[in-house]
Amino acid sequence: MVAARKQILGVCYYPEHWPDERWDEDARMMADAGIARVRIGEFAWSRIEPQPGGYDWDWMDRAFETLAAHGLGIVLGTPTATPPKWLVDSMPDMIALDRNGNPRGFGSRRHYCFSHRGYRRECARIVTDLAKRYGRHPALAAWQTDNEYGCHDTVESYSRAALEGFRDWLSQKYQSPDALNRAWGNVFWSMEYRSFEEIGLPNLTVTEANPSHVMDFQRYSSDQVVAFNRLQTDIIRAHSHGVPIAHNFMGRFTGFDHFAVSRDLDIASWDSYPIGFLDRDTSDEENKRHYLGVGDPDNQALHHDLYRTCGQVRNGESEGRWWVMEQQPGPVNWAPWNPAPFPGAVRLWAWEAFAAGAEVVSYFRWRQPSFAQEQMHEALLLPDGEPNEAFEVCCRVSRELESIGAIAAPKRQDVALVFDYESAWAWKIQPQGRDFSYIDLVMRFYRALRQCGVSVDVVPPDPGAVSDRRLVVVPGLFAGTQALIDALVAGDATVLLGPRTGSKTADFHIADGLPPGPFRRLIDVNVRRVESLPPFASVPLADGGRFDGWREFLVPGNGVVTKRAATDGHPAHVAQGRVHYLGGRPDEETAKAITDEILQEAGIETLDLHRDIRVRDNGAVRYVFNYGPEPVDVADIFDGAQTLFGTTVLPPREVAAFRLQPE
Numbered sequence: 001m002v003a004a005r006k007q008i009l010g011v012c013y014y015p016e017h018w019p020d021e022r023w024d025e026d027a028r029m030m031a032d033a034g035i036a037r038v039r040i041g042e043f044a045w046s047r048i049e050p051q052p053g054g055y056d057w058d059w060m061d062r063a064f065e066t067l068a069a070h071g072l073g074i075v076l077g078t079p080t081a082t083p084p085k086w087l088v089d090s091m092p093d094m095i096a097l098d099r100n101g102n103p104r105g106f107g108s109r110r111h112y113c114f115s116h117r118g119y120r121r122e123c124a125r126i127v128t129d130l131a132k133r134y135g136r137h138p139a140l141a142a143w144q145t146d147n148e149y150g151c152h153d154t155v156e157s158y159s160r161a162a163l164e165g166f167r168d169w170l171s172q173k174y175q176s177p178d179a180l181n182r183a184w185g186n187v188f189w190s191m192e193y194r195s196f197e198e199i200g201l202p203n204l205t206v207t208e209a210n211p212s213h214v215m216d217f218q219r220y221s222s223d224q225v226v227a228f229n230r231l232q233t234d235i236i237r238a239h240s241h242g243v244p245i246a247h248n249f250m251g252r253f254t255g256f257d258h259f260a261v262s263r264d265l266d267i268a269s270w271d272s273y274p275i276g277f278l279d280r281d282t283s284d285e286e287n288k289r290h291y292l293g294v295g296d297p298d299n300q301a302l303h304h305d306l307y308r309t310c311g312q313v314r315n316g317e318s319e320g321r322w323w324v325m326e327q328q329p330g331p332v333n334w335a336p337w338n339p340a341p342f343p344g345a346v347r348l349w350a351w352e353a354f355a356a357g358a359e360v361v362s363y364f365r366w367r368q369p370s371f372a373q374e375q376m377h378e379a380l381l382l383p384d385g386e387p388n389e390a391f392e393v394c395c396r397v398s399r400e401l402e403s404i405g406a407i408a409a410p411k412r413q414d415v416a417l418v419f420d421y422e423s424a425w426a427w428k429i430q431p432q433g434r435d436f437s438y439i440d441l442v443m444r445f446y447r448a449l450r451q452c453g454v455s456v457d458v459v460p461p462d463p464g465a466v467s468d469r470r471l472v473v474v475p476g477l478f479a480g481t482q483a484l485i486d487a488l489v490a491g492d493a494t495v496l497l498g499p500r501t502g503s504k505t506a507d508f509h510i511a512d513g514l515p516p517g518p519f520r521r522l523i524d525v526n527v528r529r530v531e532s533l534p535p536f537a538s539v540p541l542a543d544g545g546r547f548d549g550w551r552e553f554l555v556p557g558n559g560v561v562t563k564r565a566a567t568d569g570h571p572a573h574v575a576q577g578r579v580h581y582l583g584g585r586p587d588e589e590t591a592k593a594i595t596d597e598i599l600q601e602a603g604i605e606t607l608d609l610h611r612d613i614r615v616r617d618n619g620a621v622r623y624v625f626n627y628g629p630e631p632v633d634v635a636d637i638f639d640g641a642q643t644l645f646g647t648t649v650l651p652p653r654e655v656a657a658f659r660l661q662p663e
Contacts, residue, residue: 007354009398010037010075010362012326012381015063017369022385023063026366027070033380033391034398037360038067039325040567042147043109045126046084057133073141073244076134078232080123081147082109087122092528094119096157099203103264104154109147113157115165127235134241142267143245144325145232155255156221158201169220171196174455174557179634181415183507184212185481211430212508218425221258233264249310250276251303252439254424258310260461264519268310270548271364274300274349277334277559283535291630293342294653295628297614300349304356305446305458306419308309308409313460320409324353326364329390330378338376344653346393348625351647351655355623356400357409364393400645404657410618413457414470414604417446420461426504426596433532433549436585441476444586448595449473450451453607453637456583463487474595476500479511486519494602495522495579499550503527505515515552516581517661523579524557539584540567545593547572549585554583555579564594601646606639613650622658626650 011030015023030038032168041048044328049055067074086093088106096113104111112119133139145576149155156162174180177193188194191210193199201496202209202217233245244266249258251270263269278288290299304322312320313441329346331338350361355477367381368388378496380391383423424438431437463483466472471505474480474497488495503515506607511517515527532551533539542565556562563580564573573594575581580598599606609617611644615637623636635648638658646656 002153005359005409006165006230006406007358007401008036008360008402009034009038009350009394010039010325010360011035011394012362012365013067014043014365014369014570015040015066015366015537016059018367018534020059020062023169024069025385027067027072029381029387030067031070033395034401035394036071036073036538037075037141037362038072038366039075039077039144039362041130042079042144043082045082045087048079048130049084050535051125052086052090055129061419064134064137068137068139071636074137074139075142075144075351076140077144078123078127078130078146080112080126080145080232083119083122089431090408091116091118091159096154096162097159098153099156099158101158101204103201104157108152110152110154111160113161114155114221114228115157115159115161119160120228124231124235127232131236131239132565135236135243139244140240143236143240143243144269145229145236145245145247145265148248148250148271149180149261150253150255151230151250153255155225156217158203162221162224163201164199165224166217167196170199170216170483174214182214184210185509186210190203196301199439211426215422215425215428215508218429219422222260222421225256226260229261232262244321246323246325249307250512250581251299254282254421254428254439256307258420259313259421262310263312264312265314267321267323267359268307269323269325269360270303270307272300272303272333272349273328273335273352274322274345275330275341276332279336279612289545294345294348294627297625298443298450298613301356301614301616302443302446302458303449304308304353304358304579305417305456308357309457309459309465314568321359322357323360323362324358325359325360325362327353329363329365329380329393330388331376332378333374333376340378342653343370344651345388347397348627348653348655350397350538351395351400351623351657352614352616352625352633353620354407355618355657357618358511363399363518378650389637404621404644407618407621410455410616412468413455414602415449415454415456415599416459416462416466416469416472417442417449417456417465418474418477419458420477424501426478426508427476427500430508431532432530435549436532438476441500441585442554443593444588445473445475445496445498445595447588448591449599449612450614451592451609452595452599452606452626453609454599454604455616466493467491469493470604471496471598474498474501477502479506482518485521489521492578494598497579498580498584499552499641500579500583523574523576524560525554525574525576525581526555526557527583528555538587539572541565541590542567547590548587550585552583554581563597599632610634617660622660624656624658625652626652626654628652 094116249270311322365379368379370383427438487570502519562571641658644657
């Protein structure tokens with residue numbers, strides 16, 4: 001378990017946007033509001049180096065000293081997400097190309113190709129000089145590498161640099177064109193290659209490219225993000241010993257392997273925008289209306305649990321650290337529609353993160369700009385520098401944090417939900433149904449677990465991550481590994497395998513002996529056929545509920561029991577001993593019913609929660625959240641526990657904290 005840490009607030013600040021004479025007032029207001037961490041610098045390359053090799057450190061030196069004078073710890077971002085115009089002009093081929101071959105040009109941000117060696121050298125230079133200058137500054141609390149890797153669909157580049165890098169990557173992986181041809185199945189459509197130099201990128205094909213080709217290009221592109229990040233972390237550690245390094249990941253983004261990037265980080269962080277993501281969370285219009293100004297109750301929480309695990313992969317569970325680097329304070333500017341948070345929502349979001357063990361919740365941003373692309377994105381301060389509504393929320397949360405004191409991160413949970421980035425790539429490459437989404441499938445199971453009042457670890461498909469659990473949920477795992485299956489076989493956890501698990505090999509072939517392939521070691525079942533259905537059709541189940549959009553035709557083997565069947569008689573949910581297989585994408589009713597059953601089978605206590613109520617335990621403290629529009633009586637959840645803040649009749653968008661045992 002992570003040692004108890006004081007949980008604190010932060011903010012993202014851009015001193016280069018405001019007159020120097022305002023900086024001291026800003027720093028004073030931050031400190032008075034209870035803010036302890038301030039992120040700066042991540043978009044400031046043109047101000048740090050206005051001319052090639054001509055640095056202007058004066059303004060950043062003064063920003064450091066001003067913030068430090070008010071006791072604020074600085075999170076320094078490397079500015080590599082926004083290379084300046086002079087750099088782009090000096091090597092125009094550093095610009096990424098989209099899948100249609102069009103340049104991702106200068107004029108906003110993230111206008112670079114991860115594969116470009118020249119740009120990497122320039123990044124190494126600026127990061128080195130930045131780390132040498134500030135790496136030992138007493139006010140430096142942490143680093144952030146770049147900003148939101150992959151944002152705006154920038155993981156894949158179809159440039160010459162990417163093509164050359166991909167060919168080299170393939171030659172190292174396969175060693176010979178014959179091995180590659182076999183792995184990709186290139187005998188199909190006469191796609192065989194005689195040399196690695198003949199291989200192109202999987203774009204601009206007449207119809208869909210070979211899925212094995214696309215998958216390897218996605219793996220290559222993910223590896224480039226890992227290498228780009230490692231270049232920076234190695235430099236920072238050489239010149240800023242002992243200062244932790246973070247990167248700010250995003251929500252509902254699976255374009256690269258976040259677990260792999262996190263192995264080079266000390267802190268995993270993410271940018272949380274609950275209302276901004278609501279339009280992406282679900283196609284359920286009633287759900288969107290119900291949670292319009294607060295966001296989906298489970299989307300933010302899923303990412304907290306995912307990035308908490310990312311924060312553990314470098315140094316192990318005992319050293320895991322994670323933050324919210326950007327927390328939504330008001331309407332954003334980038335969603336299709338941008339409603340204001342309901343009263344109470346901004347505070348609820350902060351406490352949902354702290355309850356999940358966040359060390360820092362940092363608001364984006366300090367002051368709303370009056371210019372450029374993000375001028376409609378609200379902040380803690382209005383454009384005129386006066387406090388906005390979220391500023392008062394920040395002050396309140398700071399006071400409440402003082403009353404709670406230091407809290408340990410959540411312990412290892414009994415329930416593990418396996419999350420796999422390769423699976424997300426696979427089902428995007430070959431969805432077989434237009435609306436099939438891996439993250440949506442994962443969310444259906446995660447939501448059901450949360451509705452039962454159960455805390456969850458969202459983990460990678462690694463043997464150690466699933467060992468010593470009481471329940472392991474594995475939805476839609478693309479291929480899996482022998483080591484993972486060995487761990488599940490050797491353990492005594494109840495296991496739920498979701499649809500499409502084990503349906504492919506790592507080379508993107510249909511699994512040997514039919515799906516679920518090697519997972520038949522756990523349960524003797526074959527998937528003989530699959531079908532995807534349009535939104536107006538579904539598969540009703542005999543005992544209630546239904547499958548939406550995806551259905552598999554299961555052939556159970558000896559000793560396999562049918563737990564649920566479709567109304568047409570085909571098995572839908574089968575079990576053998578402690579292992580279950582679900583042959584379809586469950587609607588909310590079905591997911592909840594199955595989750596209730598397997599939690600009971602695993603001997604895990606559940607809660608009977610109102611639709612809008614969510615619960616999370618953190619050590620001896622239980623947090624309860626009301627995401628809904630009406631008050632809810634939650635007294636039965638606590639049974640006489642000591643109240644830290646809040647009430648047992650929980651108002652809309654409110655949170656309460658109770659101590660479950662004496663201090």
